Every structure is written in C-alpha cells, then in structure tokens.
Amino acid sequence: MEGYYYVYILVSEKDEKKYTGYTANLPLRFEAHNLGKVASTKHRRPLKLIYFEACLSQEDALKREKYFKTHYGKMYLGKRLKSYFTGQEKTYE
Structure with a gap:
C-alpha cells in the first residue's frame, strides 16, 4: 500500500539472528536483502x-x-511472536 512506512523483522536462516529495519516499500526492500x-x-x-x-x-x-x-522492544517482540517461535529450536531474544 502506498503512503505507509513499514517496520519489519527479518530472521537469518543461516545464523538465526534477527534484523530490524524500516522502509516505504516492503517487497522491494525484502528483495534487496535477499539479493545481497x-x-x-x-x-x-x-x-x-x-x-x-x-x-x-x-x-x-x-x-x-x-x-x-531496545531491551523492552525485544521483550515485546518475543511475546508478540511467541507463537512463531513455538516449535523453533532456539528462542530469539
């Protein structure tokens, strides 16, 4: 959708670390991340x-x-994404 800015969380399938960013064009930015x-x-x-x-x-x-x-932001995301991380081998904090 136009006129919005997106905050997003990516997780690496290689090292299981998270990356947080923001963009006006989420599909394009996600593609840029995966193309290196x-x-x-x-x-x-x-x-x-x-x-x-x-x-x-x-x-x-x-x-x-x-x-x-921030610490509190990571705690919020941990709770918000609890169902995503359920069943995962590692937790993301």
Whole structure:
C-alpha cells in the first residue's frame, strides 16, 4: 500500500539472528536483502520476513524501529511472536 512506512523483522536462516529495519516499500526492500544488496545482511542470507507493522509516517516508523532494538522492544517482540517461535529450536531474544 502506498503512503505507509513499514517496520519489519527479518530472521537469518543461516545464523538465526534477527534484523530490524524500516522502509516505504516492503517487497522491494525484502528483495534487496535477499539479493545481497544490503550490507548489514548480505552475509546472513537467506532471510525470512517474520513480522511487520505499517505506520502512517516515516517518523513513527523510525521511532518504532528504534524501540524494537531496545531491551523492552525485544521483550515485546518475543511475546508478540511467541507463537512463531513455538516449535523453533532456539528462542530469539
């Protein structure tokens, strides 16, 4: 959808680490990550999109991204994604 900014969480299928980012074009950004065009994730491919939120402004998306990178944000995501991680070998904290 146009006019939204997306905060997203990726998980590496290689090292099982998470990556948090934001973008105005989620499909294009996800493709860039998996094609190795994003320096911070290019050696961690393949990546899987496990969560996203839509925000009405870039400022809100950036604030949300920063929150997700804090201790409390990681706790929130752990609870929010509990059903995703159920059955996974490792937990993501």
